[in-house]
Amino acid sequence: MPELRKDPISGRWVIISIERGKRPTDFSMRVSPKKGGFCAFCEGNEHTTPPEILAFRPDKDKSNIPGWTLRIVSNKFPALHIEGQLNRVGEGIFDKMNGIGAHEVIIETPEHNLTLSTMPLKSVEDVLWAFHYRISDLKKDSRFKYVLVFKNEGDNAGASLEHTHSQLIALPIVPHLVQEEIEHARDYYNYKERCIFCDIIHQEAISKTRVISENEDFISLAPFAPRSPFETLILPKRHESNFMPNSKFSLLAQILQRTLKQIDKVLNLPPYNMIIHTSPFKEETNDYYHWHIEIKPKLITIAGFEWGSGFYINPTSPEEAAKFMREAEI
Amino acid sequence: MPELRKDPISGRWVIISIERGKRPTDFSMRVSPKKGGFCAFCEGNEHTTPPEILAFRPDKDKSNIPGWTLRIVSNKFPALHIEGQLNRVGEGIFDKMNGIGAHEVIIETPEHNLTLSTMPLKSVEDVLWAFHYRISDLKKDSRFKYVLVFKNEGDNAGASLEHTHSQLIALPIVPHLVQEEIEHARDYYNYKERCIFCDIIHQEAISKTRVISENEDFISLAPFAPRSPFETLILPKRHESNFMPNSKFSLLAQILQRTLKQIDKVLNLPPYNMIIHTSPFKEETNDYYHWHIEIKPKLITIAGFEWGSGFYINPTSPEEAAKFMREAEI
Numbered sequence: 147m148p149e150l151r152k153d154p155i156s157g158r159w160v161i162i163s164i165e166r167g168k169r170p171t172d173f174s175m176r177v178s179p180k181k182g183g184f185c186a187f188c189e190g191n192e193h194t195t196p197p198e199i200l201a202f203r204p205d206k207d208k209s210n211i212p213g214w215t216l217r218i219v220s221n222k223f224p225a226l227h228i229e230g231q232l233n234r235v236g237e238g239i240f241d242k243m244n245g246i247g248a249h250e251v252i253i254e255t256p257e258h259n260l261t262l263s264t265m266p267l268k269s270v271e272d273v274l275w276a277f278h279y280r281i282s283d284l285k286k287d288s289r290f291k292y293v294l295v296f297k298n299e300g301d302n303a304g305a306s307l308e309h310t311h312s313q314l315i316a317l318p319i320v321p322h323l324v325q326e327e328i329e330h331a332r333d334y335y336n337y338k339e340r341c342i343f344c345d346i347i348h349q350e351a352i353s354k355t356r357v358i359s360e361n362e363d364f365i366s367l368a369p370f371a372p373r374s375p376f377e378t379l380i381l382p383k384r385h386e387s388n389f390m391p392n393s394k395f396s397l398l399a400q401i402l403q404r405t406l407k408q409i410d411k412v413l414n415l416p417p418y419n420m421i422i423h424t425s426p427f428k429e430e431t432n433d434y435y436h437w438h439i440e441i442k443p444k445l446i447t448i449a450g451f452e453w454g455s456g457f458y459i460n461p462t463s464p465e466e467a468a469k470f471m472r473e474a475e476i
Numbered sequence: 477m478p479e480l481r482k483d484p485i486s487g488r489w490v491i492i493s494i495e496r497g498k499r500p501t502d503f504s505m506r507v508s509p510k511k512g513g514f515c516a517f518c519e520g521n522e523h524t525t526p527p528e529i530l531a532f533r534p535d536k537d538k539s540n541i542p543g544w545t546l547r548i549v550s551n552k553f554p555a556l557h558i559e560g561q562l563n564r565v566g567e568g569i570f571d572k573m574n575g576i577g578a579h580e581v582i583i584e585t586p587e588h589n590l591t592l593s594t595m596p597l598k599s600v601e602d603v604l605w606a607f608h609y610r611i612s613d614l615k616k617d618s619r620f621k622y623v624l625v626f627k628n629e630g631d632n633a634g635a636s637l638e639h640t641h642s643q644l645i646a647l648p649i650v651p652h653l654v655q656e657e658i659e660h661a662r663d664y665y666n667y668k669e670r671c672i673f674c675d676i677i678h679q680e681a682i683s684k685t686r687v688i689s690e691n692e693d694f695i696s697l698a699p700f701a702p703r704s705p706f707e708t709l710i711l712p713k714r715h716e717s718n719f720m721p722n723s724k725f726s727l728l729a730q731i732l733q734r735t736l737k738q739i740d741k742v743l744n745l746p747p748y749n750m751i752i753h754t755s756p757f758k759e760e761t762n763d764y765y766h767w768h769i770e771i772k773p774k775l776i777t778i779a780g781f782e783w784g785s786g787f788y789i790n791p792t793s794p795e796e797a798a799k800f801m802r803e804a805e806i
Contacts, residue, residue: 151700151701153700154664154672157656157660158701158786160701161787164792164796170742170743170800173775238683239672294781294785297780298779303777303779303780304777304780317785321784322787323784323785326486326786342484345569346484353568370481370483370567371489371490371570375503412500440783442783445503446503448634448778449635450750450751451645453751454626454751454753454770455647455652456651456653457491459555460490461493
């Protein structure tokens with residue numbers, strides 16, 4: 147069973163996933179995912195993954211056989227385990243709990259060679275529906291406080307399989323970074339009686355220098371203080387605290403795919419990480435936090451200064467990045 | 477001039493270092509440092525670096541010529557600039573300031589093929605003295621609130637030059653992560669009237685499972701909740717809030733080199749980052765914060781989950797890591 151442990155000095159929790167247990171010599175043997183070999187996520191290989199939690203397929207009576215357009219399965223090497231009761235205990239001055247959680251993989255398409263940028267728009271929309279269904283379901287489990295949806299694209303961004311997929315982890319605690327954003331947003335709201343994200347969107351839409359694109363409901367922009375080059379945010383233009391009550395996924399799919407195409411074009415198919423930040427279950431509907439998608443191309447190495455300070459040195463201004471993105475011919 | 481910008485949502489500052497300005501195509505061309513080619517840090521090439529800020533050499537009247545054992549120079553591509561007045565301004569709801577700071581490089585030895593683990597112990601001690609002298613000097617500059625000393629060893633840990641060196645950056649603000657540690661330590665002190673680090677050292681010294689080694693003044697240990705495998709802390713056993721009032725560098729050099737030798741042995745010369753965390757200038761001597769060195773071998777990829785949550789998934793338990801380190805034959 148994995149363990150959640152809290153560092154008393156930083157207040158940060160970590161997952162000690164001993165079953166993934168690595169001995170020192172394992173680290174030097176890290177290999178890149180094989181290109182073109184056997185793929186457990188391809189159609190026909192359904193029996194090689196854990197069983198389906200959910201799948202989109204015309205014949206709804208079938209499962210774990212070909213004929214699907216999207217599949218969700220448990221992660222074969224889960225960071226957290228779904229079975230068991232949450233058990234918080236101390237170890238002297240330290241705090242820990244057993245590693246309860248859900249760790250699922252969204253196989254976005256049966257086609258090995260497609261990506262979120264190149265698949266049909268309808269498939270991108272389905273991926274968003276899949277996130278929505280799984281969050282709605284996991285929310286019913288009272289052990290969980292948050293579901294983090296994320297995607298690692300490319301070996302250098304941490305993807306261990308080439309076939310395009312997203313993941314989600316349901317957690318018994320609200321993650322540190324989300325909590326930090328919520329606290330700042332709440333402070334701002336208490337002071338201004340306005341959502342800080344709404345204010346940012348308003349200001350950016352006037353200045354335009356960091357706006358990348360927009361449609362009726364969404365805006366994509368380079369944040370004022372990005373940690374790394376070409377970091378991009380996608381936000382709903384009207385206040386929405388959680389992903390995503392109105393389920394208008396077609397316009398979100400449109401701007402998401404457009405943004406990824408721009409990134410692929412400008413940076414030549416870089417590895418990237420994508421994350422959805424939304425309000426925790428307990429305060430799902432509120433006036434101060436505003437859900438959003440963060441996309442972070444993996445272009446620079448995080449080194450000692452960043453690890454030690456939490457400061458980031460970014461060699462590309464967001465104004466320049468936004469300009470490149472806007473001008474990309476996609 | 478670089479710019480410091482604050483992200484209003486996370487509260488995190490970033491350095492937009494536009495002079496290091498990178499165009500999109502630069503990122504795909506990242507090359508590893510050349511092995512065995514020309515090295516600006518080797519003896520005889522002093523004229524190819526910025527002028528010496530400080531050097532250790534028998535003939536103290538000379539500078540910028542061979543005959544030194546350690547040199548400190550400005551970083552040729554500084555993240556922050558030393559000239560100018562601090563100027564905080566708003567840009568609508570955003571906050572920024574000009575990028576004032578010092579960015580220095582400590583060339584730890586003239587010998588290209590030595591490292592902190594393999595150089596004579598006396599040279600390690602000199603490196604610590606160099607940190608001490610530079611912090612003491614930069615403290616006099618009222619624009620600075622903090623000096624972060626760090627080291628990137630190996631290309632994958634962000635070192636752009638092979639020749640062993642450390643760096644320091646003097647900052648006009650206390651870094652986010654240090655501030656966070658200080659706040660937690662202060663909360664603990666307010667509640668317990670004891671330093672949390674002292675309590676940790678006390679508990680670890682009894683349980684022994686995470687202790688790696690110790691000498692009269694220092695202890696090295698695997699923290700209870702490490703972000704990544706083989707993360708290691710070195711702390712003074714008796715309470716000291718800042719690096720390092722009594723200047724007893726010989727015992728620190730001893731445990732530091734021993735720890736690095738253990739890491740090199742167990743993990744086969746891994747890339748790593750090393751950081752010194754100390755109290756900010758304004759509260760240099762206090763009862764709640766305890767300076768320490770963090771060493772973080774670079775063994776795993778930071779991916780979407782970590783970026784989005786601030787949670788880390790660590791596949792090696794600190795108890796196992798400490799055992800490997802203790803048993804390493806060095």
